[in-house]
Amino acid sequence: MIVTRALSKSFGGVLAVDSIDLDVQEGERYGFLGPNGSGKTTTVRMLLGLVFATSGEIELLGREVPRRVGEALPDVGALVEGPAAYPHLSARTNLDLLDAAGPRGTRMSGRARRTRIDEVLDQVGLGGVGRKPVGAYSLGMRQRLGLAAALFGRPRLLVLDEPTNGLDPQGIQEVRQLLLQLNRGGTTVFLSSHLLAEVEQLCTRVGVMDRGRLVAQVAMDEVRRPTGRAVIRVGDPGAALALLDGRVAERSGDQLIVTDVPVEELTRRLVGAGIAVLEAVPERNSLESLVLALTGPGSDRVDGPR
Amino acid sequence: MIAVELRKLFRRPRTWISVFLLCLLPTIVAVFLAVSGVGPRPGEGPAFLSAVLSNGRLYPAAALGIVLPVFLPLAVAVVAGESIAGEASIGMLRYLLVRPVARTRLLIAKLIAVIVYTLLAVVAVAVSGLAVGILVIGEQEAGAAATITVSGTPLSTGQLLIRAGLMMGYIGWSMLGVASVALFLSTVTTSALGAALGGIAVLVGSTVLVGLDAASSVNDWLPTRYWLAWVDLFRDPILWHDIERGLLVQALWIVVLLAMAWAAFTSRDVNS
Numbered sequence: 001m002i003v004t005r006a007l008s009k010s011f012g013g014v015l016a017v018d019s020i021d022l023d024v025q026e027g028e029r030y031g032f033l034g035p036n037g038s039g040k041t042t043t044v045r046m047l048l049g050l051v052f053a054t055s056g057e058i059e060l061l062g063r064e065v066p067r068r069v070g071e072a073l074p075d076v077g078a079l080v081e082g083p084a085a086y087p088h089l090s091a092r093t094n095l096d097l098l099d100a101a102g103p104r105g106t107r108m109s110g111r112a113r114r115t116r117i118d119e120v121l122d123q124v125g126l127g128g129v130g131r132k133p134v135g136a137y138s139l140g141m142r143q144r145l146g147l148a149a150a151l152f153g154r155p156r157l158l159v160l161d162e163p164t165n166g167l168d169p170q171g172i173q174e175v176r177q178l179l180l181q182l183n184r185g186g187t188t189v190f191l192s193s194h195l196l197a198e199v200e201q202l203c204t205r206v207g208v209m210d211r212g213r214l215v216a217q218v219a220m221d222e223v224r225r226p227t228g229r230a231v232i233r234v235g236d237p238g239a240a241l242a243l244l245d246g247r248v249a250e251r252s253g254d255q256l257i258v259t260d261v262p263v264e265e266l267t268r269r270l271v272g273a274g275i276a277v278l279e280a281v282p283e284r285n286s287l288e289s290l291v292l293a294l295t296g297p298g299s300d301r302v303d304g305p306r
Numbered sequence: 307m308i309a310v311e312l313r314k315l316f317r318r319p320r321t322w323i324s325v326f327l328l329c330l331l332p333t334i335v336a337v338f339l340a341v342s343g344v345g346p347r348p349g350e351g352p353a354f355l356s357a358v359l360s361n362g363r364l365y366p367a368a369a370l371g372i373v374l375p376v377f378l379p380l381a382v383a384v385v386a387g388e389s390i391a392g393e394a395s396i397g398m399l400r401y402l403l404v405r406p407v408a409r410t411r412l413l414i415a416k417l418i419a420v421i422v423y424t425l426l427a428v429v430a431v432a433v434s435g436l437a438v439g440i441l442v443i444g445e446q447e448a449g450a451a452a453t454i455t456v457s458g459t460p461l462s463t464g465q466l467l468i469r470a471g472l473m474m475g476y477i478g479w480s481m482l483g484v485a486s487v488a489l490f491l492s493t494v495t496t497s498a499l500g501a502a503l504g505g506i507a508v509l510v511g512s513t514v515l516v517g518l519d520a521a522s523s524v525n526d527w528l529p530t531r532y533w534l535a536w537v538d539l540f541r542d543p544i545l546w547h548d549i550e551r552g553l554l555v556q557a558l559w560i561v562v563l564l565a566m567a568w569a570a571f572t573s574r575d576v577n578s
Binding site: 086 | 307309310313314318397400402403404405406407408575576577
């Protein structure tokens with residue numbers, strides 16, 4: 001769906017995106033992660049033909065960008081850096097105008113369009129929004145409207161930049177369910193975010209950006225693979241320490257991290273020794289540890305000289 | 307996209323308010339003229355104003371003469387300056403482009419909306435001027451059945467209509483020059499206000515240079531140099547020389563600026 005080769009962009013000599021090779025497959029839920037200012041948004045804008053690359057190639061749905069981006073975009077729904085709408089018009093009029101603005105062959109007839117408007121507004125939870133001008137909407141409502149605009153043309157690829165911005169936990173959950181449902185129906189989701197939890201809960205694969213470079217591109221299963229260590233909480237940490245002599249890597253309170261012993265054997269030995277086991281799980285890598293290991297501070301942190 | 311731009315134009319309250327205000331000023335002037343009966347001496351004040359006291363049917367020309375130096379170009383510059391920069395500043399530009407709307411297409415649609423607005427404003431001022439002229443000023447000189455040209459010869463109603471049409475076309479064309487400046491600036495900034503003011507600045511600059519003898523070498527190529535040439539349409543016979551030159555000079559400005567707008571807009575990064 002999205003392929004880039006050695007894609008770079010410099011703004012006035014500053015390299016914002018540095019030779020990245022993205023590869024997003026059909027049907028994936030791809031998480032595009034990275035600190036603020038790491039080049040995520042510039043990359044998204046290049047994919048959509050808004051910003052022109054300094055060097056490198058982009059293919060969007062098999063079409064070369066920017067030369068043939070117009071052929072790919074009717075099948076792409078996008079939410080880039082926050083939603084936008086004409087503030088003096090209602091949600092319905094906004095969606096109507098946006099659809100009518102499209103090239104011939106991609107826009108709907110009057111009746112089909114009205115039906116579709118009701119459908120997407122329902123889908124994003126704005127079904128009863130009425131004729132209020134968008135200028136009077138809350139941040140969350142605007143976000144939902146932006147999402148509705150992205151979904152409008154039943155795109156094969158959704159490119160979403162921080163789609164849950166301004167939503168409450170309930171709204172975030174709703175959007176996640178909606179994206180999962182669309183994805184089951186065959187829509188590929190490309191989600192750019194700096195929120196690890198959001199990506200972790202939704203995505204099947206992640207790409208991690210840091211200072212303009214794509215420093216990792218891995219499947220979430222790979223990210224979450226067991227480390228081979230076990231995390232246990234026991235009633236008597238002192239006795240457990242003595243029993244597992246030398247195998248305990250870390251201890252904090254009643255929680256121990258044990259190396260080289262499988263969890264099932266560990267629990268058997270602890271219980272055999274009369275030590276109460278409150279918790280015992282294999283330790284897994286987390287997205288957070290991966291991202292923190294791979295990335296530096298975001299560009300919004302500006303340290304003074306020491 | 308053109309239909310969408312026109313819908314957006316006509317749904318904006320600003321469009322109608324600005325047209326209303328453009329019509330209001332000549333109306334106020336007409337009321338004062340009618341009440342006081344004192345007109346500016348011939349050769350002073352806005353074009354035509356001295357002539358209309360004798361005949362209200364010439365008032366559309368006077369009305370356009372009143373709004374032409376400042377208010378009409380101001381309104382046109384605001385609408386044209388808004389075109390791309392306004393979309394950019396509310397963030398809609400990116401959503402239009404990914405809809406997708408090809409950049410050239412968007413620019414053409416915006417240009418057409420500006421032209422429609424300009425014509426709307428010119429026609430509204432002329433028509434309201436005619437109504438006000440007949441109702442408020444009326445035909446004060448008894449026996450003056452026919453309208454009189456600036457040269458003093460009578461003009462049939464048919465001829466008057468043709469000449470009024472030509473006048474509106476000429477003024478519209480002149481306004482398109484201002485619109486082109488604002489439209490070009492609109493493609494290079496995200497500030498709609500800045501683009502509109504830039505258009506006005508060029509207009510004022512040009513007016514200053516036109517009045518400066520030392521700048522006579524470039525005088526003939528300035529955009530506002532022939533703005534008032536449409537007055538010649540009301541001479542008998544019509545003096546075509548300045549009108550032709552005016553159309554040509556304006557065409558040069560329009561072509562160059564629109565080409566610049568196109569080049570700037572199709573090659574620039576949209577970061578807003």
